[in-house]
Amino acid sequence: MLLRIFTEPQQGASYETLLSVAKATEDLGFDAFYRSDHYLKMGDVSGLPGPTDAWITLGALARETSRIRLGTLMTAATFRHPGPLAIAVAQVDRMSRGRVDFGIGTGWFEQEHAAYGIPFPSLNERFERLEEQLQIITGLWRTPEGETFDFAGAHYSLKDSPALPKPARPEGPPVLIGGFGAKRTPRLAAAYADEYNVPFHKVDETLAAFGRVRDAVEAAGRTKPMVYSAAQVVCCGRTEAEIKERADAIGRDVAELRENGLAGTPAEVVDKIGRLAEGGATTVYLQVLDLHDLGHLELLATEVQDRL
Structure with a gap:
């Protein structure tokens, strides 16, 4: 089981x-x-100092880290x-x-599109564009170096593109597609994704979504293995008081987090991750919402990750 730290800056x-x-993610072995x-905050938080661009951030972190993988859930x-x-x-x-x-x-977040002047078409058109x-x-x-790439679609057209620069590997970075849709998402995942991710659903719902993608993979005749993963908000503590303190810091209820996320003692968190693993998940994204609580990361590393 791979554990990955997932942030909402x-x-x-x-x-x-x-x-x-x-840096803590790398040092602690995640x-x-x-x-x-x-580009816009959600809920009753300040959002200060304001949004940071995902790919500018990852470009900088690429030079500040040496081992951990870097990615987005999800680029819009x-x-x-x-x-x-x-x-x-x-x-x-x-x-x-x-x-x-x-x-x-x-x-999916219409308000951030309005706030920064980004067109927000219908859901059907957004799937077409995706x-x-x-x-x-x-x-x-x-596209092999020295050749050009052309594309003519309903929304985008490219002509004589030199298709540069190339990523580090000829096939490009692994592609992740996520969501809970019953038809279009499984089809796109089967056709294009190296990894399928279910964000913020209960274990049984997550495993049901895995099943729909497995069916789509089989229907497409795909032979390349699919990675199945889940993203869950995490709130872990050694004691009930510590769990509540961390839940209060992110404005969440402990009981709700226990039901819908990865909350509780390290043993409880390990147990729920084990249930995801039994259903085929090989990667779990731990959504850490209090980014100043590095002690939380250390606890997850020493008492959750090490047990797994």
Whole structure:
């Protein structure tokens, strides 16, 4: 089981804070540091000092770390054109010597689009654009050097692209697709993803979603193995008082977190991760919401990760 640290910096975090969490992630032996790709805070938090760009952040962290993988859950296809996005991700991948994972989704948070002047089309169109972006980005990465790439779609067209720069590996970074949709998401995952992720659902719901993607993989005749993963908010403590203190710090209820996330003592967290593993998950993203509580990361490393 791989444990990865997942952050939500739009809730309020400077680059310096993210750097301290990434360095702790590496020093404590976790597999990866991930971040969201959002431009607007959610809920009753200050959000200060304001949003940080996901790929600028990961480019900087690529030079400040040496072992951990770096990625997004999930880059919004609405935020960037596919050609420039392919360039940015390939550059960060080379800067990190091949440690980048590329998570991409439709984009869903309408208010952040309005706040920063980004078009927010219908859900159907967002899925269409996501699929074209997947075709274009992977096509650009995998075009042999010296050849050009063309694409003509309903939303994007490319002509005589030199398809540069190339990522560290010829096939490009691993692609992650996530979500809970019953039809379109499983189909896209089976066609394009190296990893399928279910975010913030109960164990039984997560395993049911895994099953739908397994069915889509089989229906597509795919032979390449799929990685199955889950993202869960984490709130761990050695005592009930410590658990409550951490829950209060992120504005959440302990009972709700125990039901819907990874909350409780280290033994409780290990047990729920074990249930995910029994259902096929090989990677769990621990959503850490209090980015100043590095003691939380240390507890997760020594009393959860080491047991797994």
